Amino acid sequence: MVYKVKFVDPAKVYEMIKDELDVAYFEVMDKGDLIDRGQLKSFETNLAAFVGTKYAVGLNSGYDALHLSLRAAGIGSGDEVIVPAHTFVATASAVVNVGAKPVLVDVGKDFNIDCGEIAAAITLRTKAIIPVHLSGYMADMVQVMEIAAKHDLVVVEDACQSLGASMMGKMAGSWGLTGCWSFYPFKILGGYGDGGAITTNNPDVALFATRMRYNGEDRDTGEYHGHGFTCLLDNLQAAFLDVKLRHLPKWIIRRKEIAARYRAALSDIPDLLLPHYRDPRRDHVYQNYTVRSKRGNDFSEFMKTRGVEVLTQFRKPYYRHEALKLEDRGFPETGTLSREVCSLPMNVEIADEEVDYVIEVVRSF
Numbered sequence: 001m002v003y004k005v006k007f008v009d010p011a012k013v014y015e016m017i018k019d020e021l022d023v024a025y026f027e028v029m030d031k032g033d034l035i036d037r038g039q040l041k042s043f044e045t046n047l048a049a050f051v052g053t054k055y056a057v058g059l060n061s062g063y064d065a066l067h068l069s070l071r072a073a074g075i076g077s078g079d080e081v082i083v084p085a086h087t088f089v090a091t092a093s094a095v096v097n098v099g100a101k102p103v104l105v106d107v108g109k110d111f112n113i114d115c116g117e118i119a120a121a122i123t124l125r126t127k128a129i130i131p132v133h134l135s136g137y138m139a140d141m142v143q144v145m146e147i148a149a150k151h152d153l154v155v156v157e158d159a160c161q162s163l164g165a166s167m168m169g170k171m172a173g174s175w176g177l178t179g180c181w182s183f184y185p186f187k188i189l190g191g192y193g194d195g196g197a198i199t200t201n202n203p204d205v206a207l208f209a210t211r212m213r214y215n216g217e218d219r220d221t222g223e224y225h226g227h228g229f230t231c232l233l234d235n236l237q238a239a240f241l242d243v244k245l246r247h248l249p250k251w252i253i254r255r256k257e258i259a260a261r262y263r264a265a266l267s268d269i270p271d272l273l274l275p276h277y278r279d280p281r282r283d284h285v286y287q288n289y290t291v292r293s294k295r296g297n298d299f300s301e302f303m304k305t306r307g308v309e310v311l312t313q314f315r316k317p318y319y320r321h322e323a324l325k326l327e328d329r330g331f332p333e334t335g336t337l338s339r340e341v342c343s344l345p346m347n348v349e350i351a352d353e354e355v356d357y358v359i360e361v362v363r364s365f
């Protein structure tokens, strides 16, 4: 289907910053700098500075960031890790793939882990908690860190959807042992293929990830420090991401403008819950603008038939996929919101007239 307003339009972003991206591309190609070169180091330095951590380690994906974080924390067989019931499946898969058990906890109205439910999920085997900052809005990290300190748990932040978000001025990805990032093309900082990173203040974790992403090898000495993986962020992707990172602060401002436009035009509709929350400590960067309608599928289908591309993640929560063999203890909020969610177009390439068209279609429903 050809949409009148696309959910995202990567070709349009390319047009917006073509000159800079082309320079980055030709620099890499002219020099043949493909693996672990200056562009990667530059991006890592700039990402760490942006997040406010000492280190950033570029990886192949957000999944790899979660996976290596858990390995760095020594989590494995027999351990339990608390994860939210409403997230992308990779959060839980990383836990399963290190041999540990994900223990799911319901989310609150802000789509993030319900901190009031965490204590009940803690057992003697619990070793870590992975709060997910969904859609550009942080989980309540003050509470998460308090609970973690009380029970001696490692905190790995799944910040894949929230680069630039903060709480009390402290950036997402700088609170836990690691912050995990995804640069999947449609993320707030998207590459031109897969990409990810860890941010951390812990030198041992940074060194571990730097070696393990390259089959365990220390690239200076050639020594293998363990059985590792091939999950390095490509130099070419790093070059592109470094260009886009420079634009991110003003792009976040633009996202907030669009969110304000949606809010002003849609907040009087009784059936529509908008993603504007009352916590002044947390700054939303609107990676996604996810509304809730009790008429979930009717609403999202209506939007599509009128030419507005929307996303309905996740109509079927991951724990209901049988093959994953996860425990469904009944998560009321996740169950309800999964029927109701609908993310409206939210990106830096959208024009005001397109936002207005989306508003018009929502109102006509």
Ligand SMILES: Cc1ncc(COP(=O)(O)O)c(C=O)c1O
Residues within 6 Å of the ligand: 060, 061, 062, 063, 064, 087, 088, 090, 091, 132, 158, 160, 161, 181, 182, 183, 184, 194, 195, 196
């Ligand atoms: C919340 C969350 N966690 C983890 C991931 C995994 O990231 P990637 O697709 O880069 O592996 C994603 C992105 O898709 C995500 O949105």
